[in-house]
Amino acid sequence: MRYESPETTEAAVELLAGEGPRCRVLAGGTDLLVQLRAGMISPERIVDIKRIRETQEIRVDDGALVVGAAVSGAELGEHPQAKGIWPGVVEAAELIGSTQIQGRATLGGNLCNASPAADTVPALIAAGARCRIAGPHGMRTIPVEDVCTGPGQISLGAGEFVLAFEFPVRPPRSSDAYLRFIPRTEMDIAVVGVGINLTLDEGGHCVSARVAVGAVAPTAIVVEKAGATLVGTRCDEQTLEAMAAEVRAACRPIDDKRGTAEYRTAVAGVLAIRATRIAVERARNA
Amino acid sequence: MKGEADSAVDRSKAKDGPAGGSETGGEKGDTPTRWIGTRPVRPDGVDKVTGRARFGADVHLPNMLVGKVLRSPHAHARIRSIDASAASALPGVKAVITRDDFEDRPSEFVPAGEMLVNYRDMVRNVMAREKALYEGHAVAAVAAVNERIARQALSMIRVAYEPLAHVIDVDEAMAPDAPLVHEDLITAGVEPPPTAPSNIAKRIEFVHGDVSKGFAAADIVVERSFRTCPVHQGYIEPHACVASFSEDGQADLWCSTQGHFVVRGHCAKLLGMEVSKLRVIASEIGGGFGGKTVVYLEPLALMLSRKSGHPVKMAMTREEIFRATGPAPGTHIRVKVGMRNDGRIVAGEAELKYQAGAFQGSPVQAGCMCAFAPYDIEHVKVIGHDVVVNRPKAAAYRAPGAPQSEFAVESVIDEMARKIGMDPLQLRLANAAKEGVKAAYGPTFGPIGLVETLEAARDHPHYRAPLAPGQGRGIASGFWFNIGGQTCATLNLGEDGTVALVAGTPDIGGSRASLCLQAAETLGVDATRIRPRIGDTATLGYTFLTGGSRTTFASGMAVIEAANDMIRQLRKRAAMIWDIDADAVRWVDGEARPAGANAGEFTPLSLAEIAGSAGKTGGPIVGRAQINAQGAGPGFGTHLVDVDVDRETGRVSILRYTVIQDAGRAVHPDYVEGQLQGGAVQGIGWALNEEYIYDDRGRLQNPGFLDYRIPVCSDVPMIDTVIVEVPNPSHPYGVRGVGETPIVPPMAAIANAINDALGIRFTDLPISPPKVLKSLREIG
Known part of the structure; x- marks a missing residue:
């Protein structure tokens, strides 16, 4: 096994394309190193993308946030503007692991590990974030929800890797929130996770809303109907219940060691309501 | 925290006098003390916080090999053949061992320290013979020059398994058509003995009075069934050892253990050695909780070292720990209690079924004995079943057997208090065991502190603190026997008057500090002038392991006796220097003084002065003790807990928790408090979340702390x-x-608090969020 740490996107693409499927991208390594040690993977080559400048940047261009794929949760949390613009995305990133893990774990890794329970993915999908992907044929940009295709499976081709996340410019009175359920208070993996991103008008009516749920299907899913339920309302309790019903209807979970399908479905609705309340409160003050 | 904790020592029966000088040796608890009850920094503390302390995996020897274990992927399978030829031929592999390397042992229960051990079972537990009896059961082991080659060698060992039907659930294992874990196991304790084998290794019964009479006199009777999941001790340091065999057949073994003398005995037996040829050195230990009282890797490392001629290090991964080491048993328990309307308990009956794991020997007997121990009940009947299943053999876990049965009984007691509208604490006070009460399991209690813990709970601000709507408060008490046993200690007086204390009980909870304080108190010298060490098996006589809550008690008694032995010698030396009779010399405040005016006028001689001149007065001064400590005082505790329940997710939060326990005398209160807090925390996990999750083939799905x-x-x-x-x-x-004792009450205290909050009685552990939410939905 060889370890490479290229400093340019082009060099990384070349290294990744050269070895084919037996090559793995290393960002924070908090999943990759565990899988290596457990003998789950045995790649020929590991390409560390952390030395590529674009993967490490956090920028705000005319109100649009751009976060490099290898930015750690701790760096994102400490950025002076990121949390103010996308509090839901940042709180999702900060939920991952311990203080030590926070110094390593990245948005890019959390997405491309393709766990259905990844915390940042529902928040990123709800936010409408897009991935800037580098590859042998140049750059392309796709919605976050198009990256994961199943547990451990992603749509990226040979030689491709996620370079950065691009977030849309936010209208006034917009905010987001992410909540997950775990049996413990930290150091755990989501049994259910719900991200919501919404915009209110001056009268406090919801003008747009996007709800995404994790750990209830093979990949994190957008629940269009749940968002649509909120639009035009003041997100009153009755509407929230209707929205939660849409979320529950969209859940296709399995029974596993982390929870039963029945439990996940029930709690997905509960978290959707609670996250919406938080996002509405934030949007009013945004 | 320190200040609060200080004020929380309730010396209800011991007077706390001013610190001052005292006559030597053997004071009773009501005498003023200078060192007992103080909180000096622990002697092993600095090395632990700086990382200098050496744990099981920290020993490195020249030319050392790495040993790894091949484990069964099947919960139950006959082993047709093992072909290790390819692995043995792999360059870098120095030894491969299988069942063929261990001589079989007869099936008989022989004493090993305070325990009864069946070496026929033990030789099969460390290395599967006819069958693999649980997923993770060791089948072969290799020693190689590095871990990568060792792992590669494991993958080259060909094992022909014939998978068999398995059974894990205790009730399924007791069913007549259950797969047999052992084809020759006949239930003991049943007359006449059954003719057919089963998974029920033993039936036991404790009867006191006549329960039918008791229940006839009861106004109300409550009967409930409870289930608890197996739980792991959760020690952070994995099992690890280094074995080094010499060409002349002697060996050294370094390991993380609660009892290196016990390890020596087991390993010597399994390797066919004389015990004196095996020296075992206990490393620092990163948690044990009972789980490091048995051997897993040690005999394998020794065998690999003997076969390869190199030192061999072995360490488990966390996954191996979960798959192959002893948990506390899962149980199914039925409890029936009869009570009069005035709150007097008149009868208690229980039937306990405990998972022993792959070999018999669950702690069901202790579970039976402890079930009703906190109460003065005239009529008690407890029946226990020890049941083998396809899981790792159960190992001790703090008060082994008691938390499960007392969870069941304390839950029923709580329900009965609610039924008659009596405060559950008052109900316990009205029925509490006290001095002179004949315990349901046999003996008559001496001075015990259950009533005192209940009174302290009643008088604690926690008990009266208001609860917010929807929150709940629970209370439960708990009992554990505690033990003494065979123990040695040595005090070596240095030429400058400092003392090297050597004990044989590995320090898992601050006991070195507590032993120093007891030696300092007895000798009348500054505790900082006593340096404690855990001696290896060649340094001291046989000393039973750290377990049964015995170390501060039993090693403490040995240290006190060794100090008194030293004092006798010191008085003799002073008498020699002064040319008077030894009886005319007193030992006070760490110095020799003439006993009175008749003895003559002499300037007192300090410990350092006598030590400095020891060469001229007869040579080195060493205090020794070898005792069989008797009279361990039973431990009682009462726990108070407040919970909040998220009614939409079923998640239980622990809001406030108070542990009250009788320590007899807290030698070093920090470490007593540490034990109390640790028990509560482990109990919270046991109550709310900890469980083993298996797939339909008996394979563990959650072998890690995630x-x-x-x-x-x-x-x-x-x-x-x-x-x-x-x-x-x-x-x-x-x-x-x-x-x-601190691990006994939490599960019932928490279940009782949840019942107080929700009006739902949970009888199955863990009370995890999905279970709580399901129950909430059922009641609407």
Whole structure:
């Protein structure tokens, strides 16, 4: 096994394309190193993308946030503007692991590990974030929800890797929130996770809303109907219940060691309501 | 925390006099003490916080090999053949061992320290023979020049398995058509003995009075069934050892263990060695909780070292720990209690079924004995079943057997208190065991502190603090026997008057500090001038392991006796220097003084002065003790807990927790409080989240701390403690063991609190969020 740490996107693409499927991208390594040690993977080559400048940047261009794929949760949390613009995305990133893990774990890794329970993915999908992907044929940009295709499976081709996340410019009175359920208070993996991103008008009516749920299907899913339920309302309790019903209807979970399908479905609705309340409160003050 | 904790020592029966000088040796608990009850920095503390302390995996020897174990992927399978030829031929591989390397042992229960051990079972547990009996059962082991080659060698060992039907659930294992874990196991304790084998290894019965009479006199009777999941001790340090065999057949073994003398005995037996040829050195230990009282890797490392001629290091991964080491048993328990309307309990009956794991020997007997121990009940009947299943053999876990049965009984007691509208604490006070009461399991209690812990709970601000709507409060008490046993200690007087204390009980909870304080108190010298060490098996006589909450009590008694032995010698030396009779010399405040005016006028001689001239007065001065400590005082505790329940997710939060326990005498209160807090925290995990999850083929799905959920710091509040002191008359300073009792009450206290909050009685552990939410939905 060889370890490479290229400093340019082009060099990384070349290294990744050269070895084919037996090559793995290393960002924070908090999943990759565990899988290596457990003998789950045995790649020929590991390409560390952390030395590529674009993967490490956090920028705000005319109100649009751009976060490099290898930015750690701790760096994102400490950025002076990121949390103010996308509090839901940042709180999702900060939920991952311990203080030590926070110094390593990245948005890019959390997405491309393709766990259905990844915390940042529902928040990123709800936010409408897009991935800037580098590859042998140049750059392309796709919605976050198009990256994961199943547990451990992603749509990226040979030689491709996620370079950065691009977030849309936010209208006034917009905010987001992410909540997950775990049996413990930290150091755990989501049994259910719900991200919501919404915009209110001056009268406090919801003008747009996007709800995404994790750990209830093979990949994190957008629940269009749940968002649509909120639009035009003041997100009153009755509407929230209707929205939660849409979320529950969209859940296709399995029974596993982390929870039963029945439990996940029930709690997905509960978290959707609670996250919406938080996002509405934030949007009013945004 | 320190200040609060200080004020929380409730010396209810011991007077706390001013610190000052005292006559030597053997004071009772009500005498003023200078060192007992103080909180100096622990002697092993600095090395632990700087990382210098050496744990099981920290020993490195020249030319050392790495040993790894091949484990069964099947929960139950006959082993047709093992072909290790390819692995043995791999360059870098120095030894491969299988069942063929271990001589079989006869099936008989022989004493090993305080335990009964069947070496026929043990030789099969460390290395599968006819069958693999659980997923993770060791089938072969290799020693190689590095871990990569060792792992590669494991993958080259060909094992022909014939998978068999398996059974894990205790009730399924007791069913007549259950797959047999052992084809030749006949239930013991049944007359006449059954003719057919089964998975029920033993039936036991404890009867006291006549329960049918008792229930006839009862106004109300409550009967409930309870289930608890197996739980792991959760020690952070994995099992690890280094074995080094010499060409002349002698060997050294370094390991993380609670009892290196016990390890020596087991390993010598399994390797066919004389015990004197095996020296075992206990490393620092990163948690044991009972789980490091048995051998897993040690005999394998020794065998690999003997075969390869190199030292061999072995360490388990966390996954191996979960798959192959002893948990506390899962249980199914039925409890029936009869009570009069005035709150007097008149009858108690219980039937306990405990999972022993792959070999018999679950702690069901202790579970039976402890079930009703906190109560003065005239009529008691408890039946226990020890049931083998396809799981790792159960190992001790703090108060082994008691938490499960007392969870069941304390839940029923709580329900009965609610039924008659009596405060559950008052109900316990009205029925509490006290001095003179004949315990349901046999003996008559001496001075015990259950009533004192209940009174301290009643008088604690926690008990009266208001609860917010929807929150609940629970209370439960708990009992554990505590033990003494065979123990040696040595005090070596240095030429400058400092003392090297050598004990044979590995320090898992701050006992070196407590032993120093007891030696300092007895000798009348500054505790900082006593340096404690854990001696290896060649340094001291046989010393039973650290377990049964015995170390501060039993090693403490040995240290006190060794100090008194030293004092006798010191008085003799002073008498020699002064040319008077030894009886005319007193030892006071760490110095020799003439006993009175008749003895003559002499300037007192300090320990350092006598030590400095020892060469001229007869040579080195060493205090020794070899005892069989008797009279361990039983431990009782009462826990108070407040919970909040998220009614939409079923998640239980622990808001406040207070542990009250009788320590007899808290030698070093920090470490008593540490035991109390640790027990509560482990109990919170046991109550709310910890469980083994198996697939339909008996393979463990959660072999790690991510999905086997012990609590993390943020899951628990600061655990308040109150130390009650009802001195144990058998110990010179009144000490009782404290390490195990704290794990007994939490599960019932938490279940009772949840019942208080929701009106739902949970009888199955863990009370995890999906179970709570399901129950909430059922009641609408």
